[in-house]
Amino acid sequence: MKILYAAAEVAPFAKTGGLADVAGSLPKAIKIKKHDIRVVMPLYSSISEEYKSKMKREKEIYVDLGWRIQYAGVLSMKNEGVIHYFIDNEYYFKRDGIYGEYDDGERFIFFTKAAALLLKELKFKADIVHCNDWHTGLLPLYIKDFAKGDIYYKNMKTVFTIHNLKYQGIFEPSILEEIAGLSREYYNDDGLKFYDKINLMKAGIVYSDVLTTVSKTYAEEIKYEYFGENLDDIIRKNEHKLVGIVNGIDYDIYNPEKDKNIPCNYNYKSIEKKKLNKQEMQKLYNLPVRDVPLLAMVSRLVAMKGIDLVRHILDELLQEDIQFVILGTGDKEYEDMFEFFRSKYPEKLASRIYFNIKESHLIYAGADLFIMPSMAEPCGISQLISLRYGTLPIVRETGGLKDTVIPYNEYTGEGNGFSFKNFNAHELLNCIKDALNLYKDSEKWLGLIEQAMDSKNDWEKSSEQYVAMYEKLIKQ
Numbered sequence: 001m002k003i004l005y006a007a008a009e010v011a012p013f014a015k016t017g018g019l020a021d022v023a024g025s026l027p028k029a030i031k032i033k034k035h036d037i038r039v040v041m042p043l044y045s046s047i048s049e050e051y052k053s054k055m056k057r058e059k060e061i062y063v064d065l066g067w068r069i070q071y072a073g074v075l076s077m078k079n080e081g082v083i084h085y086f087i088d089n090e091y092y093f094k095r096d097g098i099y100g101e102y103d104d105g106e107r108f109i110f111f112t113k114a115a116a117l118l119l120k121e122l123k124f125k126a127d128i129v130h131c132n133d134w135h136t137g138l139l140p141l142y143i144k145d146f147a148k149g150d151i152y153y154k155n156m157k158t159v160f161t162i163h164n165l166k167y168q169g170i171f172e173p174s175i176l177e178e179i180a181g182l183s184r185e186y187y188n189d190d191g192l193k194f195y196d197k198i199n200l201m202k203a204g205i206v207y208s209d210v211l212t213t214v215s216k217t218y219a220e221e222i223k224y225e226y227f228g229e230n231l232d233d234i235i236r237k238n239e240h241k242l243v244g245i246v247n248g249i250d251y252d253i254y255n256p257e258k259d260k261n262i263p264c265n266y267n268y269k270s271i272e273k274k275k276l277n278k279q280e281m282q283k284l285y286n287l288p289v290r291d292v293p294l295l296a297m298v299s300r301l302v303a304m305k306g307i308d309l310v311r312h313i314l315d316e317l318l319q320e321d322i323q324f325v326i327l328g329t330g331d332k333e334y335e336d337m338f339e340f341f342r343s344k345y346p347e348k349l350a351s352r353i354y355f356n357i358k359e360s361h362l363i364y365a366g367a368d369l370f371i372m373p374s375m376a377e378p379c380g381i382s383q384l385i386s387l388r389y390g391t392l393p394i395v396r397e398t399g400g401l402k403d404t405v406i407p408y409n410e411y412t413g414e415g416n417g418f419s420f421k422n423f424n425a426h427e428l429l430n431c432i433k434d435a436l437n438l439y440k441d442s443e444k445w446l447g448l449i450e451q452a453m454d455s456k457n458d459w460e461k462s463s464e465q466y467v468a469m470y471e472k473l474i475k476q
Helices: 016-033 104-121 139-147 174-178 200-207 215-219 232-237 268-284 307-319 330-342 357-366 383-387 399-404 426-438 444-453 462-476
Strands: 001-007 035-041 058-063 067-080 080-090 128-132 157-162 197-199 210-213 243-244 294-298 323-327 349-352 368-374 394-398 419-422
Touching: 001 104, 001 399, 016 035, 016 080, 016 128, 016 394, 016 462, 035 104, 058 104, 067 104, 104 139, 104 174, 104 444, 128 139, 128 294, 128 462, 139 157, 139 200, 157 462, 174 197, 174 307, 200 232, 200 383, 200 399, 200 444, 210 399, 210 462, 215 243, 268 294, 268 323, 268 444, 294 357, 307 383, 307 426, 323 357, 349 368, 357 383, 383 394, 383 399, 394 399, 394 426, 394 444, 426 444
Parallel strands: 001 035, 001 128, 035 080, 128 157, 157 210, 210 243, 294 323, 294 368, 323 349, 368 394, 394 419
Antiparallel strands: 058 067, 067 080
């Protein structure tokens, strides 16, 4: 099969969240299965010169955006066996950040249309075009629209994956004709129309041949109002093509036996070495080097991540003989909250209001418990990493957290972590206290760590499901 995989961010080139991790590792897993999968993304100015120096220029494309014709250079390089294409236009992509610009609608419509044109310009006649989140939401529509007048696109099938329904790409309807160059016929309640705007996430949902989400539970949740972000109605109308496939992680990157970001490598047979990472973590964050339960979060500090639950219980939780580390940035009210508790409990809480990849790996390796009390979580990557490193996750039973974390059963010993059901602060606190009690029983604790590290969350099974889905779609 020939597959074009389109995403706004791809690790290791550009990353703000889990989308980049998936776009960086899933194509590699599919490539191993002998399929010709290629990735396309924008050429951001922030991409390291280490990668830019290896790129070669493939083609120059000119993209019609309304009355304008915009240049799009196509560069390529092979990374871990996968060909990656980069769409170059300094006006759109020579910016300090990836998102949050005043003209994001125009920027990503340009990228999407260039990706559609690239298929023909490079004579890469894909069987499947796999699109991700709102930034590529128009790509399934472009494929269908182009096919009306160009047989080259006629039999191409499209897949659209929702990584996070909250971010939708909502813009003024004038952008449809003036920028995207698409007919007004698509501006209707069963098309792009979203109240009095257009919605690019909705475009992907409606015009793709298969709609996927990044976990089975999230695929069910988004059919209902609480999780549906005002799109639950259109999702229910398209549920006949909805599939949930849980994300995996790249076991080459996240491997406690070989990880160069941690001071002491280990596996379950040498699990005692995990404590050396814990001690280095305590030293780094100016916490007393003591054998007490070390809890951690690596998270965006936003309401969706359940930070309000943590805020309600943190004072009470810190009465326990524990330590707590938070790494991440987000809403100022949450940043200030953690800074306040750091000043109140300097020997118990370390607040690091920034993000650092190397430090995040140390936290996964050094902490005892990893906290993820999310209000909603399409899949989640952090709990998969924490399981891999033998740091037991405490999660709320939602989305991919429910699909990947099996709660510890005190009677049978089964499980790989801890979970609570309702979005309730004291349910979280009680769940943490249950974990702290188990920590006192070293034999049971080590048994649970072994089960966590035995959890299989690489891309092997999920990539097989994607390939089977692609093959089924081609036959339709």
